[in-house]
Amino acid sequence: MKKFIPELVIILLLSITGFNAIAQTSSWVRINLLGYKPNSTKVAVWCSKEKNIITNFTIVEVTSGKTVYAAKASNAFGGYGPFTQTCRLNFSAFARPGRYIIKAGSATSPEFTIIQDVYKGTANFCLRYMRQQRSGFNPFLKDSCHTHDGYTLYGPMPDSTRIDASGGWHDASDYLQYATTSANATWHLLAAYRDFPKVFADEHLANGLPGKNNQADVLDEARWGLNWLLKMHPKKDWLFNQIADDRDHHGMRIPKEDSFYGRGYERPVYFCTGTPQGFGRYKNRSTGVASTAGKFASAFALGATLFHDPVMKSRALSAWSLGIEKPGVCQTAPGRSPYFYEEDNWTDDMELAGACLYSMAPANKKFLTAAYKYAKGETITPWLGTDTARHYQWYPFINLGHYELAKQLQGKERKELLGYYKQGIDRVWQKAKQNAFYRGVPFIWCSNNLTTSFAMQCYWYRTLTGDAAYSELEQACFDWLFGCNPWGTSMVYGLPAWGDTPVDPHSAFTHLKQYPIDGGLVDGPVYGSIYKNLIGITLNEPDEYATFQSDLVVYHDDYGDYSTNEPTMDGTASLIYLLAAKEAGTLVKTSGTTLKQASQQTALSTKVTPTPFTYDHGAIARGDLKQKKLALVFTGDEYGDGLGSISRTLQQHNVKASFFLTGRFYRNDMYRAMIWHMKMKGHYFGPHSDRHLLYSDWGKRDSLLVTREQFVQDLESNYTAMQAYGINRQDARFFLPPFEWYNDSIASWTKQQGLQLVNFTPGTYSNADYTTPDMKNYRSSNDILDSIITYEQRNSAGLNGFILLIHVGTHPNRTDKFYLQLPGLINYLRQRKYELTTIKELLN
Structure with a gap:
């Protein structure tokens, strides 16, 4: 909670400051605690519990104490919430950078700043909360949680079927995970980078730990979301909607492995059936799949565009097909309580998906046509x-599809979509203009989320049309989030650092461990009537905002x-996204022709370096899916009994392969002559x-067992051993990690070494050729060969770009040596018209 001033100190302060201090307790000036840009709309709100009114106000420079600006206050707006009288203090005309306070009657505002880069770093600051919400490996805790997710419910497979669904983000301060909110969040992160790439820093690795990986942190975070969504849509006809249910509300705890679902540490993963679901007595009202499928498709399509990822492109198309096949809403599943996400709209999701798919594949006009048709299904949110x-x-909370689609249309259709935005904004404005805070957003659960989204709609409308009629309403929504509200507090934990922000949110991180949840946007105020009827709410300390609570609205x-x-x-x-837009300023010109040119320039500047390869935790795990090529890769450390057989087979079939060997293998005299011979034959x-x-x-994959120094020293020793064969770094810049096990930190350290x-490419059992009959995961050579052939025949891309890993030797207990199957494997691949090449040729 906020710090309370001891009673004796209050008495002393009152005796020193006299009547001014007493008067201050009945009137206040609310401002945006973050500050303002010089040429932006700048409005504070004066509010009082008395019936008096003010007619003017002044701005005082903090450093000099001089009055630098004076202006008239607006007409009185009357009462609002806890206040008897209110009015607006517009100082947009004042643009001099500096530190100031506002004086209005007996009230004085907190200090604020006017400066051009006032919002610099704010979007990156809020990314801290996203990283802290990660499930799987959590970089804030430097530990893993929920790694056993999960077992299926309601799917076409038998209930309790095991599925790998670990990863993603926890939805809020409980640890449920919803595909709808995650896909929406992922899209916003991707769009923020696409529209404002210069705003974002590179200070973290893909796993969220400190470091640089030559990719903006916001893209790392978006990729974390995309990777989880891929698990929730693992096949073209499988789509999952959520992990866990309100059994999760077991009590406040730091995220870990939860054991109260009756399946060890596994949690339920709910399949999208398009029909009502619910664990207990309560059921949702699901009617279809499109609301979830559309969100998946839009996130994948934008991800495919930015990352040039063919897998995401494929999943975007399959999710789109599911949405068309099963129109309707897919609500979250409740359990023991009646609360769930009661989403009743879906055409907006399909509109956004169609627009994003058209951006991904502009030659296919059907997506554009479909998106426009879906736009008619929800003209105004x-x-x-x-x-x-x-x-x-x-x-x-707003129709994102109108924005994406309007950018791609011209003429009447474009004007029509932007007209929908204007009509929606005007509906809010008719309510907002009646109070001094310009508040027209309803005080329902997550009112801050609605406020943020509505400010975005105003921003998009203004930048796409050049119509600034609602710019003051837009700014009022933004200001509300950062202190220009009845309570005078920012709604974002720790932002700004010098202001009044949440310190005791409904979060286990803060409540149990006093960990900061930097950048987290709290739900926001609710109607007094909602608050009074909610189940299980009890304030644990005296309410420091008691003066500002009312029957209209409360915030604690x-x-x-x-x-x-x-x-x-x-x-x-x-x-x-909104903070990135504020930091970047209005990047898009307002005329139609200039807008198109600006959009083209933005698209060119925001593309991630194109690559046809597939990456996993920073390592290339597959080459170009469009090329019918693959690389046979052999690794060796302790055992090399198959090296001679492999060498002869490759020579007989005129195949070049790649060998990744440890330093001690290179130093082993038993293999020295053979390595020289194979090197002379052109093997890598x-x-x-x-x-x-x-x-x-x-x-716990992200828990390192080596230091960077140990890693570098060991790798240097490996290269020293290779130099005895005339192999230097320039000749061997590809590195395959020991045990084929690594994480993002290892990938980053590797890149730092040049x-x-x-x-290896996952999907077959080729890498299991080291297993022995006493192991639970033992695979016979026939099983391994069958897995390769089955994968090749059942996947549209076959083995294109595959890195097929085999070991050069195995423990003596394994007498069924897979390398003896190599002649048959090569013959099969040749019959299927694959080009067998080295890793260097495959990836160059």
């Missing part, structure tokens, strides 16, 4: 201008109030570490 809505009833900085003070992942992701030789170190924990990490 239904909550705009209303007083209430059910929880997440109209989600996302108390972890006991989950309705107003719980941070959410998806709301924070939306705010990241690379490093595999010197002593075959295990870099990271098998159960090398590229590679690994």
Whole structure:
């Protein structure tokens, strides 16, 4: 909670400051605590519990104490919430950079800043909360959680079927995970980078730990979301909607492995059936799949565009097909309580998906046509201008598709879409203009999320049309989030550092461990009537905002109030976009022709370096899917009994292969002559570490078992051993890690050494040829060969770009040596018209 001033100190302060201090307690000036840009709209709100009115106000420079600006106050707006009288203080005409306070009657505002880069770094700051919400490996805790997710429910497979669904983000301060909010958050992060790439820094690795990986942190975060969404849509006809249910509300705890679902540490993964679901007595009202499928398709399509990822492109198309096949809404599944995400709209999701698919594949006009048709299904987001809505009833909170589609259309159709935006904004404006805070957003659960999204709609309308009629309303929504509200507090944890922000949110991180949740946007104020009827809310400390609560609306900085003070992942992701827009300024010109040119320039500047390769944790795990090529890769450390057989087979079939060997293998006199011979025949030789170190924990992949110094020294020793064969770094820049096990940190360290990490392509059992009959995961050579052939025949891309890994030797206990199957494997691949090449040729 906020710090309370001891009673004796209050008495002393009152005796010193006299009547001015007493007067200050009945009137206040609310400002944007972050500050303002010089040429932006700048409005504060004066509010009082008395019936007096003010007619003017002044701005005082903090450093000099001089009055530098004076202006008239607006006409009185009358009462609002806890206040008897209010008015607006517009100082947009004042643009001099500096530190100031506002004086209005007996009230004085907190200090604020006017400066051009006032919002610099704010979007990156809010990314901290997204990283802290990660499931799987959590970089804030430097530990893993929920790694056993999960077992299926409602799917076409038998209930309790095991599926790998670990990863993603926890939805809020509980640890449920929803595909709808995650896909929406992912899209916002991708769009933020696409539209404002210069805003974002590179200070973290893909796994969220500190470091640089030559990719903006916002893209790392978006990729984390995309990777989880791929697991939730693992096949073209499989789509999952959520992990866990409200059994999760077991009590506050730091994220770990949860054991109260009756299946060990596994949690349920709910399949999208398009029909009502619910664990207990309560059921949702699902009617289809399109609301979820559309969100998947839009996130994948934008991800495919930015990352040039063919897998995402394929999943975008399959998710789109599911949405067309099963129109309707797919709500989240409740359990023991009646609360769930009651999404009632879906055509907006399909509109956004169609627009993003058209951006991904502009030659296919059917997506554009379909998107425009879906736009007619939701012209105006239904909550705009209303007083209430059910929880997440109209989600996302604005129609994102109108923005994406309007950028791609011209003439009448484009004007029509932007007209929908204007009508929605005007509905809110008709309510907002009646109060001094310009508040027209209803006080329902997650009102801050609605406010953020509505400010985005105003921003998009202004930048796409050049119509600034609602710019003051747009700014009022933004200001509300950062202190220009009845409570005078920012709604974002820790932002700004010098202002009044949440300190006791509904979060286990803060409540149990006093960990900061930097950048988290809390739910926001709710109607007094909602607060009074919610289940299980009890304030745990005296309410420091008691003076500002009212029958209209309440907000509490108390972890006991989950309705107003719980941070959410998806709301924070939306705010990241808005803050990026504020930091970057208006990047798009307002005329039609200039807009098109600007859009083209933005698209060119925001492309991620194109690559046809597939990456996994920073390593190339597959070559170009469009090329019918593959690389046979052999690794060796302790055993080399198959080296001679492999060498003869490759020579007989005129095949060049790649060998990644440890330093101790290169130094073994038994293999020296053979390595020389194979090198002279043109085979590729690379490093595999010197002593075959295990870099990271098998159960907690991101928990390193080596330091950077140990890694570098071991790799150097490997290269020293290779130099005896005339192999230097320039000849062998691809590095295949020992045990084929690594993480993002290892990939980053490899890149810092001027090398590229590679690994085998998953999907077959070829790498299981080391197993022995006493192992649970034992695979016979016939099983391994069958797995390769089956994969090749059942996947549209076959083995294109494959890095097929085989070991050069195995433990004596394995008498069924897979390398003896090599002649048959090569013959099969040749019959299927594959070009067998080295890793260097495959990836260059």
